[in-house]
Amino acid sequence: GNSVTQMEGPVTLSEEAFLTINCTYTATGYPSLFWYVQYPGEGLQLLLKATKADDKGSNKGFEATYRKETTSFHLEKGSVQVSDSAVYFCALIMNYGGSQGNLIFGKGTKLSVKP
Amino acid sequence: DTEVTQTPKHLVMGMTNKKSLKCEQHMGHRAMYWYKQKAKKPPELMFVYSYEKLSINESVPSRFSPECPNSSLLNLHLHALQPEDSALYLCASSQDGRGGNEKLFFGSGTQLSVL
Numbered sequence: 001g002n003s004v005t006q007m008e009g010p011v012t013l014s015e016e017a018f019l020t021i022n023c024t025y026t027a028t029g030y031p032s033l034f035w036y037v038q039y040p041g042e043g044l045q046l047l048l049k050a051t052k053a054d055d056k057g058s059n060k061g062f063e064a065t066y067r068k069e070t071t072s073f074h075l076e077k078g079s080v081q082v083s084d085s086a087v088y089f090c091a092l093i094m095n096y097g098g099s100q101g102n103l104i105f106g107k108g109t110k111l112s113v114k115p
Numbered sequence: 116d117t118e119v120t121q122t123p124k125h126l127v128m129g130m131t132n133k134k135s136l137k138c139e140q141h142m143g144h145r146a147m148y149w150y151k152q153k154a155k156k157p158p159e160l161m162f163v164y165s166y167e168k169l170s171i172n173e174s175v176p177s178r179f180s181p182e183c184p185n186s187s188l189l190n191l192h193l194h195a196l197q198p199e200d201s202a203l204y205l206c207a208s209s210q211d212g213r214g215g216n217e218k219l220f221f222g223s224g225t226q227l228s229v230l
Contacts, residue, residue: 036221043119043205043221044158089157093217102171103219105157 002027006090006106013080013113021075021109023064023090031092033057033066033073034103038087047075047088080113087111119222121206127228130196136225138189138206146212147189148219149181150205158205164189165212196229203227 007022025031032051036044048057053068062077073090090106119140128134138147146165150158163171164183172181178200180192189206203224209217 041223043121043223044207044219045221046218049218091157102160102163103158108155108157 002031002092002094002104004090004092004104004106006088006109009087009108009110011109011111013111015082015113015115016079017113019075019077019080019084019111021088021090021111023073023075023106025071025073025090025092027071027092027094029094031094033064034091034093035062035064035073035075036089036091036105038089038108040086044089080111082113082115085111085113119206119208119220121204121222121225123225124223125226125228127230128193128196129230130198132196133192133194135193136191136204136206136227138191138222139187140208140220141187142208142220143186144208144210144220145186146209146217147183148207148209148212149189149191150207150221152203152205152224154202162191163212170212193227196227198229201227201229 003026005024034049035047037047038044048059050057050066056065064073064075087108087110089108091103122137148163149161152158160173161175162181167183178195182190205224206222207219209219
């Protein structure tokens with residue numbers, strides 16, 4: 001079946017440190033890939049996405065590149081801020097009509113950034 | 116308006132109570148979703164409505180009853196819940212739920228506690 005595996009947290013970093021959160025996927029076809037962020041007490045917000053191999057999604061200084069050869073979609077940011085503290089979810093959705101919003105999420109990685 | 120609004124934000128109910136969760140969006144989206152998120156876990160899909168018709172029910176117990184009165188509104192009726200149903204219930208919407216490029220917009224959720 002289709003699944004997403006992301007690194008276990010929590011991840012604790014100092015402000016301005018470099019961030020990498022690993023994400024790999026298993027899929028029977030060609031999925032679209034997403035990173036969602038969830039701040040404490042809130043719902044999920046789409047951070048970035050990529051719909052095909054070699055696409056790079058970027059937003060708010062975060063980047064992730066769709067790597068078909070390694071089935072990965074690692075999240076990176078060059079300099080984290082305290083305000084980036086949240087839980088980050090990697091997710092996929094299959095690229096056919098029947099998928100209908102069935103986002104398959106990884107378990108989430110909690111990021112804490114210290115001043 | 117890019118918001119998905121959920122009410123109430125918090126709900127405490129007994130196992131014999133009947134209550135409803137409400138969700139509203141005014142983005143013209145034709146697909147709406149209910150997800151359940153237990154603490155420190157990723158969201159899990161419960162139901163999908165596409166063009167006001169139920170298109171996916173992920174084997175959810177009948178004590179959860181979804182309703183989509185029109186394309187802007189989505190309800191989740193709760194009856195005879197169990198303590199293990201305590202969770203954050205997230206509503207989401209998307210353009211039409213018919214493809215892998217769908218961007219889901221999430222509400223902030225209803226934090227439900229069943230006593």
